[in-house]
Amino acid sequence: MKIAIASDHGGFELKTQLIEYYKKQGLTLQDMGTYSSDSCDYPDIAEKLCRAILSGDVQMGILICGTGIGISIAANRYKGIRAAILYSDDVARLAREHNNANVAVFGGRTMTKEEVCRRMDIFLQTEFEGGRHQRRIDKLDK
Numbered sequence: 001m002k003i004a005i006a007s008d009h010g011g012f013e014l015k016t017q018l019i020e021y022y023k024k025q026g027l028t029l030q031d032m033g034t035y036s037s038d039s040c041d042y043p044d045i046a047e048k049l050c051r052a053i054l055s056g057d058v059q060m061g062i063l064i065c066g067t068g069i070g071i072s073i074a075a076n077r078y079k080g081i082r083a084a085i086l087y088s089d090d091v092a093r094l095a096r097e098h099n100n101a102n103v104a105v106f107g108g109r110t111m112t113k114e115e116v117c118r119r120m121d122i123f124l125q126t127e128f129e130g131g132r133h134q135r136r137i138d139k140l141d142k
Contacts, residue, residue: 002058006032006049008042008071011064011108014116018062021117030058046074050081053102061103062120068107075103079141087111092119096126098133 007015012034019029032048034040042065049061061083065071068085075083083103084095095101104123106116 003060004058005029005062006045007064009037010066012037014108017113042071043074050078064106064108066109068105072105086119092122093126097129100128
């Protein structure tokens with residue numbers, strides 16, 4: 001599975017830590033920017049990652065901004081993107097089981113690397129349940 005990762009300046013440090021963590025796990029994350037802590041605009045970062053998912057270049061994404069809020073709002077404007085802020089372990093599981101989320105969102109200023117790695121691991125290990133949940137997702141994409 002190909003997974004892209006992107007952040008604005010508020011998530012740059014956490015993004016760098018995640019790339020290193022997953023590299024040690026044998027998983028290469030495709031880095032889609034930003035490449036420094038210089039100020040940038042989260043809608044531009046979200047667009048680049050969302051277009052990569054929608055084109056099929058990658059299957060999932062990780063987005064990070066200061067709180068996760070702005071970049072998740074930007075990502076969810078794209079039909080076919082289901083971005084979820086994984087603020088707890090239960091939410092990490094349910095975002096996949098019930099919502100078939102394809103973008104995990106984190107706050108670089110509000111979450112620790114340990115929390116994020118644990119939640120991302122849960123997210124990646126969880127399968128979509130389908131069934132009644134698929135009907136709801138279909139309605140989102142109309």
